Amino acid sequence: AQKVTQAQTEISVVEKEDVTLDCVYETRDTTYYLFWYKQPPSGELVFLIRRNSFDEQNEISGRYSWNFQKSTSSFNFTITASQVVDSAVYFCALSENTGTASKLTFGTGTRLQVTL
Amino acid sequence: ETGVTQTPRHLVMGMTNKKSLKCEQHLGHNAMYWYKQSAKKPLELMFVYSLEERVENNSVPSRFSPECPNSSHLFLHLHTLQPEDSALYLCASSQGYSSVVSYNEQFFGPGTRLTVL
Numbered sequence: 001a002q003k004v005t006q007a008q009t010e011i012s013v014v015e016k017e018d019v020t021l022d023c024v025y026e027t028r029d030t031t032y033y034l035f036w037y038k039q040p041p042s043g044e045l046v047f048l049i050r051r052n053s054f055d056e057q058n059e060i061s062g063r064y065s066w067n068f069q070k071s072t073s074s075f076n077f078t079i080t081a082s083q084v085v086d087s088a089v090y091f092c093a094l095s096e097n098t099g100t101a102s103k104l105t106f107g108t109g110t111r112l113q114v115t116l
Numbered sequence: 117e118t119g120v121t122q123t124p125r126h127l128v129m130g131m132t133n134k135k136s137l138k139c140e141q142h143l144g145h146n147a148m149y150w151y152k153q154s155a156k157k158p159l160e161l162m163f164v165y166s167l168e169e170r171v172e173n174n175s176v177p178s179r180f181s182p183e184c185p186n187s188s189h190l191f192l193h194l195h196t197l198q199p200e201d202s203a204l205y206l207c208a209s210s211q212g213y214s215s216v217v218s219y220n221e222q223f224f225g226p227g228t229r230l231t232v233l
Contacts, residue, residue: 043226046224047221091159102220102222105158
């Protein structure tokens with residue numbers, strides 16, 4: 001069975017600090033995809049990034065960066081120079097192909113609080 | 117309307133009521149999902165529909181009954197719920213039925229906050 005672990009339940013930082021959110025996953029599939037979603041207080045999950053199991057290149061998008069390490073089954077997310085608007089719950093997810101639709105296994109989420 | 121919409125946004129019901137949650141996606145997707153989000157628990161996948169056929173049903177109690185009349189609409193019919201069913205119910209859609217379906221990200225609606233008294 002697939003599993004995603006986000007060990008950090010809550011993180012509090014002061015604005016402009018860098019913060020890393022950890023994600024560790026378990027799967028027996030050789031081909032899989034990993035995702036990060038952001039859930040602001042409004043409730044809607046917002047897609048941030050997708051990464052496939054064959055691409056271990058790190059990715060940077062503005063203040064966001066992701067570090068995928070297959071050897072340690074980790075897909076960590078770093079926010080550089082955090083801002084108050086980054087306050088949200090962040091979910092890591094692992095996909096499973098059911099054949100006709102994608103099925104996501106989510107971690108329990110990390111609540112990030114950024115204060116002034 | 118754009119993206120995925122859900123109505124109502126908030127719902128309070130008694131255990132003997134019957135109500136329905138509605139989800140509509142405006143993205144041209146052909147797969148739709150219902151998730152339950154309870155406090156301090158991972159999002160739980162409840163149902164998956166692809167091309168209007170149910171392809172996944174994760175041992176959800178029969179008091180939850182999904183309906184997918186077309187690829188743009190998804191309903192969750194509720195009856196005789198229990199207080200532990202109080203949660204945020206999220207709908208999502210994705211482009212499915214392709215050779216690389218697990219690559220496709222899911223787009224989520226804002227959810228319906230359900231309280232069962």
